[in-house]
Amino acid sequence: MRADLLDEAIPGLDEAMAAVDAGDQALVAGLLRPQPAQVAALTELADAVAATPLAGRVAEAVEKVAAGAASEDHFVAIAAARTALLGSVHDALTARVEEATGRSGDAGIASAAREARSPNVLAAARSWLSDLARAGWRGIDHDLVSGAGQVISAMLPDPALRRLAALLDGFAAELAASCPGAALDRVPARRWGDLWSRAMMLTLSAGAVPAGTATGRVLPLGVDLHEHATAAQAQVHAVFEPSDGGPPRLVRASVSVPKPDTVLGAGIWQLLRPHLSLLAAVGDGRSMDLDGMPVTEEGDLVWDDEHARPGAAADAFATARVALATATAPVPAPLDRHPARIAVPVFLEGYTVDKDGDALTFTVAGHRLPVDTDRVPSAGPLTPEAVAASGACIGLLRWDDGTFTVQPLAVETTIKKKAVAVHAGAWAGGTTDKNGVKAEKAATDAVTVLRERAGRLLRK
Amino acid sequence: MSDGRGPDWERSSTARVLPPARPRKLAKVPFVELADGRLQGVVSSGSDIGRVYVSSVEAGSHTFACSTNNNRPCGGARGMFCNHILAMVNEAVLQYGGERVARYLKVEPDEPTGQAIARDMMSTRPSQGDSAAAATVFSQFLRHLAYLELPPTTAPLPEMQWFPPTRAVV
Numbered sequence: 270m271r272a273d274l275l276d277e278a279i280p281g282l283d284e285a286m287a288a289v290d291a292g293d294q295a296l297v298a299g300l301l302r303p304q305p306a307q308v309a310a311l312t313e314l315a316d317a318v319a320a321t322p323l324a325g326r327v328a329e330a331v332e333k334v335a336a337g338a339a340s341e342d343h344f345v346a347i348a349a350a351r352t353a354l355l356g357s358v359h360d361a362l363t364a365r366v367e368e369a370t371g372r373s374g375d376a377g378i379a380s381a382a383r384e385a386r387s388p389n390v391l392a393a394a395r396s397w398l399s400d401l402a403r404a405g406w407r408g409i410d411h412d413l414v415s416g417a418g419q420v421i422s423a424m425l426p427d428p429a430l431r432r433l434a435a436l437l438d439g440f441a442a443e444l445a446a447s448c449p450g451a452a453l454d455r456v457p458a459r460r461w462g463d464l465w466s467r468a469m470m471l472t473l474s475a476g477a478v479p480a481g482t483a484t485g486r487v488l489p490l491g492v493d494l495h496e497h498a499t500a501a502q503a504q505v506h507a508v509f510e511p512s513d514g515g516p517p518r519l520v521r522a523s524v525s526v527p528k529p530d531t532v533l534g535a536g537i538w539q540l541l542r543p544h545l546s547l548l549a550a551v552g553d554g555r556s557m558d559l560d561g562m563p564v565t566e567e568g569d570l571v572w573d574d575e576h577a578r579p580g581a582a583a584d585a586f587a588t589a590r591v592a593l594a595t596a597t598a599p600v601p602a603p604l605d606r607h608p609a610r611i612a613v614p615v616f617l618e619g620y621t622v623d624k625d626g627d628a629l630t631f632t633v634a635g636h637r638l639p640v641d642t643d644r645v646p647s648a649g650p651l652t653p654e655a656v657a658a659s660g661a662c663i664g665l666l667r668w669d670d671g672t673f674t675v676q677p678l679a680v681e682t683t684i685k686k687k688a689v690a691v692h693a694g695a696w697a698g699g700t701t702d703k704n705g706v707k708a709e710k711a712a713t714d715a716v717t718v719l720r721e722r723a724g725r726l727l728r729k
Numbered sequence: 730m731s732d733g734r735g736p737d738w739e740r741s742s743t744a745r746v747l748p749p750a751r752p753r754k755l756a757k758v759p760f761v762e763l764a765d766g767r768l769q770g771v772v773s774s775g776s777d778i779g780r781v782y783v784s785s786v787e788a789g790s791h792t793f794a795c796s797t798n799n800n801r802p803c804g805g806a807r808g809m810f811c812n813h814i815l816a817m818v819n820e821a822v823l824q825y826g827g828e829r830v831a832r833y834l835k836v837e838p839d840e841p842t843g844q845a846i847a848r849d850m851m852s853t854r855p856s857q858g859d860s861a862a863a864a865t866v867f868s869q870f871l872r873h874l875a876y877l878e879l880p881p882t883t884a885p886l887p888e889m890q891w892f893p894p895t896r897a898v899v
């Protein structure tokens with residue numbers, strides 16, 4: 270990998286992020302009765318999209334906000350401007366990653382997303398998000414935040430609305446824990462600006478749907494876990510080799526589930542495990558053979574065990590060394606482009622490791638790449654110590670606030686003089702590791718208690 | 730990069746806002762939360778498997794209440810925290826960490842343990858409230874349990890990228 274390219278400035282990026290920051294600061298104070306400084310900040314955001322088809326609508330929105338007369342459509346326009354700017358940043362970063370990894374993207378552009386359905390509950394979500402924008406992060410209180418509860422409860426049972434429901438649930442929990450906003454020491458302005466505008470966009474568009482099917486061999490690289498208090502998702506990153514001899518592609522397979530906040534660690538793997546057989550394949554070092562598996566143009570396999578069966582042994586490090594470099598990367602849907610979504614599988618070796626307190630850095634071909642070990646799930650055998658002692662690493666290249674980092678998915682290291690591979694997601698499919706078994710038992714007990722309580726109390 | 734050690738928290742898309750809860754045994758206190766300006770939860774009855782107690786302590790005033798899910802007052806909560814409330818405080822400390830619980834309840838105990846937090850609250854002789862909140866707390870508990878019944882999906886949720894795990898321990 271040309272790590273040197275990851276350090277080099279990208280033309281226009283700082284200017285685009287400055288406009289995003291300006292919009293985020295306007296949202297901190299709220300748009301109900303904006304001060305001149307906030308109007309100026311929003312104008313900066315509007316100017317940044319002046320050369321795009323959004324220009325007219327965003328300029329009008331800023332005018333209405335300045336006059337204290339903004340309605341839902343105007344807040345949508347502001348969210349769209351922010352989304353477009355971050356989309357362009359995503360594209361610039363992705364181009365840079367392709368240069369650094371020597372991998373090309375798929376030529377195609379993921380087609381437009383389907384329109385959202387369930388108009389009533391989506392309108393209710395939009396209305397709540399508009400109220401948030403009016404109040405600003407400094408203006409949130411328990412009454413305002415709890416307004417999301419009914420909307421979320423109505424959406425959660427419908428898997429087609431799960432994207433927005435899981436986002437709002439995690440977002441509202443953070444806001445609730447931060448009330449009253451007036452007393453906050455500091456505000457996560459970029460993050461909440463992201464979550465707010467993502468949610469606003471999702472009330473209008475439900476995202477990509479499977480556009481085709483995949484038949485061939487899937488070679489897992491590793492598992493990436495996401496979780497907030499009441500939802501978790503595991504994503505397997507893999508190389509897919511089509512049986513028709515077409516070029517290999519990078520794909521993902523995901524499984525997610527809402528959860529009580531007391532189900533944690535190994536308990537999350539237990540909830541996810543039964544619905545994605547690929548998780549077990551990662552731990553076992555196996556490939557899987559697919560026949561007609563639905564796949565989106567963004568490279569997401571929409572897993573259904575009916576279309577998959579266990580394949581031959583496949584070592585993730587062999588896949589990373591041999592197949593990863595030749596696989597093409599999928600292109601996200603236009604509305605889904607955002608720097609936080611960049612998670613590009615990479616293979617690194619021949620690096621040196623620097624340790625400064627808890628912070629790890631790989632030096633790759635003379636260039637420093639910070640290692641994000643905090644994202645490695647604690648319910649697994651991969652530890653920061655194992656990463657620090659490693660000689661090769663399969664990771665996800667990410668970007669946040671101006672810096673590329675690598676999140677380890679697996680490393681090769683030496684334990685008791687033997688070379689071994691340690692996977693972050695090794696326990697995803699189950700484990701015989703002593704600590705793992707203990708964690709599994711505790712998690713099983715927790716869920717048993719909750720199910721017993723639910724059995725007695727819920728159906729009364 | 731503000732300090733060279735990681736992204737600027739206010740400019741990070743994945744800034745960690747809520748520390749993760751810690752695992753704990755749920756048999757005695759299946760549910761506890763810091764919400765609506767209260768520490769509130771549900772405590773299993775030691776004698777009757779079909780009965781639970783709904784307990785709460787208000788942040789700041791430390792006004793407390795305890796009643797059964799059928800709205801009968803708790804016999805133990807007469808002018809003082811009952812054992813259900815004490816158990817709830819202890820389990821909240823296990824789940825959220827003592828410092829977060831103390832901050833939420835607005836107490837400054839010598840040490841962030843459940844015992845010290847409860848002792849601090851009782852030292853101000855808080856008053857006993859009515860059981861008005863019990864219905865809300867109980868329905869929150871049922872909502873919490875209902876999460877176990879929601880179906881999983883294998884359609885991707887791209888927004889979960891904003892919610893990475895963390896190894897940080899509270």
Ligand SMILES: [Zn+2]
Nearest residue numbers: 795803811813
């Ligand atoms: Zn009691």
